[in-house]
Amino acid sequence: xxxxxxxxxxxxxxxxxxxxxxxxxxxxxxxxxxxxxxxxxxxxxxxxxxxxxxxxxxxxxxxxxxxxxxxxxxxxxxxxxxxxxxxxxxxxxxxxxxxxxxxxxxxxxxxxxxxxxxxxxxxxxxxxxxxxxxxxxxxxxxxxxxxxxxxxxxxxxxxxxxxxxxxxxxxxxxxxxxxxxxxxxxxxxxxxxxxxxxxxxxxxxxxxxxxxxxxxxxxxxxxxxxxxxxxxxxxxxxxxxxxxxxxxxxxxxxxxxxxxxxxxxxxxxxxxxxxxxxxxxxxxxxxxxxxxxxxxxxxxxxxxxxxxxxxxxxxxxxxxxxxxxxxxxxxxxxxxxxxxxxxxxxxxxxxxxxxxxxxxxxxxxxxxxxxxxxxxxxxxxxxxxxxxxxxxxxxxxxxxxxxxxxxxxxxxxxxxxxxxxxxxxx
Amino acid sequence: xxxxxxxxxxxxxxxxxxxxxxxxxxxxxxxxxxxxxxxxxxxxxxxxxxxxxxxxxxxxxxxxxxxxxxxxxxxxxxxxxxxxxxxxxxxxxxxxxxxxxxxxxxxxxxxxxxxxxxxxxxxxxxxxxxxxxxxxxxxxxxxxxxxxxxxxxxxxxxxxxxxxxxxx
Numbered sequence: 001x002x003x004x005x006x007x008x009x010x011x012x013x014x015x016x017x018x019x020x021x022x023x024x025x026x027x028x029x030x031x032x033x034x035x036x037x038x039x040x041x042x043x044x045x046x047x048x049x050x051x052x053x054x055x056x057x058x059x060x061x062x063x064x065x066x067x068x069x070x071x072x073x074x075x076x077x078x079x080x081x082x083x084x085x086x087x088x089x090x091x092x093x094x095x096x097x098x099x100x101x102x103x104x105x106x107x108x109x110x111x112x113x114x115x116x117x118x119x120x121x122x123x124x125x126x127x128x129x130x131x132x133x134x135x136x137x138x139x140x141x142x143x144x145x146x147x148x149x150x151x152x153x154x155x156x157x158x159x160x161x162x163x164x165x166x167x168x169x170x171x172x173x174x175x176x177x178x179x180x181x182x183x184x185x186x187x188x189x190x191x192x193x194x195x196x197x198x199x200x201x202x203x204x205x206x207x208x209x210x211x212x213x214x215x216x217x218x219x220x221x222x223x224x225x226x227x228x229x230x231x232x233x234x235x236x237x238x239x240x241x242x243x244x245x246x247x248x249x250x251x252x253x254x255x256x257x258x259x260x261x262x263x264x265x266x267x268x269x270x271x272x273x274x275x276x277x278x279x280x281x282x283x284x285x286x287x288x289x290x291x292x293x294x295x296x297x298x299x300x301x302x303x304x305x306x307x308x309x310x311x312x313x314x315x316x317x318x319x320x321x322x323x324x325x326x327x328x329x330x331x332x333x334x335x336x337x338x339x340x341x342x343x344x345x346x347x348x349x350x351x352x353x354x355x356x357x358x359x360x361x362x363x364x365x366x367x368x369x370x371x372x373x374x375x376x377x378x379x380x381x382x383x384x385x386x387x388x389x390x391x392x393x394x395x396x397x398x399x400x401x402x403x404x405x406x407x408x409x410x411x412x413x414x415x416x417x418x419x420x421x422x423x424x425x426x
Numbered sequence: 427x428x429x430x431x432x433x434x435x436x437x438x439x440x441x442x443x444x445x446x447x448x449x450x451x452x453x454x455x456x457x458x459x460x461x462x463x464x465x466x467x468x469x470x471x472x473x474x475x476x477x478x479x480x481x482x483x484x485x486x487x488x489x490x491x492x493x494x495x496x497x498x499x500x501x502x503x504x505x506x507x508x509x510x511x512x513x514x515x516x517x518x519x520x521x522x523x524x525x526x527x528x529x530x531x532x533x534x535x536x537x538x539x540x541x542x543x544x545x546x547x548x549x550x551x552x553x554x555x556x557x558x559x560x561x562x563x564x565x566x567x568x569x570x571x572x573x574x575x576x577x578x579x580x581x582x583x584x585x586x587x588x589x590x591x592x593x594x
Contacts (some may be wrong), residue, residue: 008516011475015508016583018479020576022486029556030489031482032576033501036552037509037545039583044541084533087524104524108533115527141537143516 006139006146012038045144053080056088056151058132063155065123067162067255070099073131075117079109085139088117093129095159095246096121123159125246126254126300131155160296161254164407166263170397170414172230172326173351178287180229181267188226195223231272231285231322232264234295235345237331237338238277241304243362247403249332252357254299256330256407261295272320273298276341278305282320321345327352332359333387346396353414354398356388361402427518428466434511435462438481441504442488445497454484462511469519471512478508502549506542513538 016035023031054077061072075088089104101119109115123129132153139146175182183192196212199219212220234257241250257273264271265287272285273295283291283298321327327350329342346352360381367373391398401410439455439462458480465474485504489497517534 008471008512011471011512012509013583014475015478015482015512017580019482020580022482024576026486026490028486028489029496029553030498030501030504031486032579033498033549033553034482034485034505034508035579036502036549037505037542040545040548041509041513041541042583042586044544085530087521089524102523102525104521106521106524106526106530108527108530139520141534142513142541143520 004146004148006144008143009042012042012144016042041142042144045140045142050081054078054083054086054136054138054149054151055080056134056136056153058134058151058153058155060131060155060157062157064158064160066160067123067126069159070120070122071096071157072118072120075134076114077107077109077117078114079111082111083107083109083138084141085143087137087139089135090119090131091133091135092121092131093127095125095127096123096129123157125251126159126161128300129157129159131157158297158300161251161258161299163255163258163262166259166408166411168408168412169260169263169267170326170328170353170411172232172269172324174324175228175230176270176324178229178268178270180227180269182228182230184226184228186226187223190224190227192225192227193222194225196220197223229267229269229287230264231270231325232260233272233274233285233321233325233327234261235274235276235327235329235331235342236299236302237329237333237335238275238302238304239307239335239338240332242332242334242359243403244366247362247365249334249357249359249362250302250304252362252401252403253330253332253355254302256355256357256401258296258299259407260328260411261299262292265292265295271295272325274316274320275302276338277302278307280316282316284320285322285325321350323350325350329354330357331355332357333384333391334359339387339391342396343391343394346394352396354391354396355410356398356400358384358400358402360384365403427514431466431511431514431518432463434507434514435459435466435477437507438462438478438504438511439484441500441507442481442484445485445500446488446492448488448491451484451488451491454480454487458484466515469515469522471516471519474512474515478511481508498549498553502546505549506545509545510538510542 016038019031019035019038023029057076057078059074059076061074062069065071073090075090077086077088085106085108087104087106092098092103099120099122103119105117107115107117132151132155134151135148136151137146137148172182175184183190187194196209197220199208199213199221203221207221207224209220209222236253236257238250241248243249243251261271261273268287270285270287271291273283275281275298281298283294286294327345329338329345329352331338331342331354333339333356342352342354358381360377363380364373364377388398388400397414399410399413401407439459442451442455458477461473461477461480465471465477
């Protein structure tokens with residue numbers, strides 16, 4: 001709380017002094033009389049109140065949102081005593097845009113009166129936002145006295161990366177033991193019919209294939225394929241990023257990771273996450289809604305932490321990186337250390353597929369267009385594609401995903417390619 | 427609020443010309459009008475203060491050149507326009523870009539009307555008091571008299587503000 005006089009006092013005082021001086025110089029009473037309204041204003045100015053007379057309550061409409069969602073901020077101001085003029089201002093994070101209303105408001109309140117101030121913001125990018133820091137100033141009617149204070153009522157709002165529904169995903173080569181959506185080659189309890197064979201003692205009656213039994217004159221049973229789940233580990237490159245704030249290559253990778261994780265978890269697969277960057281962090285494979293929340297929380301905090309140290313994937317425990325897991329690497333391939341890590345995993349015999357987010361278009365969108373920029377971006381794009389070609393020659397399955405292109409169409413290429421590989425492998 | 431400030435500035439520069447229309451007064455008030463307009467457009471109180479000070483010079487010159495008896499209503503109107511102009515521009519500048527509740531405008535307009543009334547009443551009382559004092563005890567025409575009075579008034583204003591600051 002800082003009560004003080006404003007600069008307007010100095011202006012008023014200057015004019016009073018000037019009028020008095022002029023009155024003396026011209027020897028007439030009128031200039032003296034012109035000072036009377038100014039002096040009356042100065043005499044009337046008073047601010048008899050305390051910051052405790054202002055009670056502020058802060059509310060946000062949600063504490064968990066997705067990128068692009070709207071958040072309504074409501075501030076209630078209650079006056080313990082009469083407030084001539086109160087100006088409120090809420091500091092907004094840089095990754096939100098004001099949609100409706102204003103973040104500065106001015107009110108006048110009588111004793112005990114309550115007013116509501118509401119505005120709406122759009123959350124542009126994933127982040128853990130903090131609201132509830134309201135600065136306010138109480139003025140007297142003339143603006144000659146001022147009382148400044150602030151209200152802190154921390155309201156955390158998690159803005160998670162927006163995920164898009166995906167129908168076609170890279171199919172894991174190997175399945176696990178738990179029940180899932182993938183048809184396993186092994187027979188057992190399941191829905192997918194397999195071969196038909198003669199009935200032997202011990203077979204269940206419900207497996208008897210009556211149509212075949214009637215045609216062939218003896219009992220036949222149908223075998224069913226087991227339906228199993230798979231382990232999928234998402235490997236996120238947080239070593240480097242390019243592009244404007246809110247749509248960096250890391251943001252795109254995080255959105256892709258969120259979409260892919262949500263889609264696999266919906267198929268009852270176990271999904272894990274490795275944040276490969278300045279700090280090596282991971283979320284062990286798991287399934288269910290709790291795992292979805294864990295992955296989303298981890299993706300929310302994913303950021304580029306610069307380091308010269310190459311992180312060794314040998315540090316990652318085997319339970320985090322199971323040998324039969326499908327590894328989906330998401331990267332703009334700006335840092336050679338991530339390329340090496342991905343090729344190392346493939347060399348170990350792990351099933352690695354790569355989603356390469358092109359940083360060229362993102363960077364081009366962030367700089368002013370010019371012929372030099374155009375040539376530089378074209379050269380960079382050629383170099384980047386050459387790098388992806390090198391990865392393909394090393395046996396990695398790589399798909400290029402550009403900003404604005406649907407993720408599903410990019411991943412569909414995986415489906416066709418892996419199907420061809422599977423057919424060739426038989 | 428800028429149109430209201432423009433009207434007040436117009437009053438401020440027109441009154442000296444109404445008191446005494448001369449080339450000198452017109453020139454001074456023209457410069458004052460320009461400065462006031464700049465202050466209103468940029469919502470700058472220092473520029474507006476400079477313009478008001480020039481308007482005061484124009485008014486002082488006008489009353490000096492006019493040989494008639496003291497015109498107290500004009501002086502009060504000039505003072506009221508001056509204080510309202512300062513307050514309106516300061517109010518507009520302070521809350522530029524903020525959403526202002528309609529009740530604020532109503533309350534502020536009511537307050538400014540009250541302030542004008544109080545200032546007019548105080549001016550009339552002071553003028554009446556001065557006339558009474560002049561009738562009871564006529565002072566000599568020595569220039570030191572009003573100078574001492576003016577300095578005393580200024581010291582009183584500064585002292586009051588200083589005391590208020592000290593209290594805070």
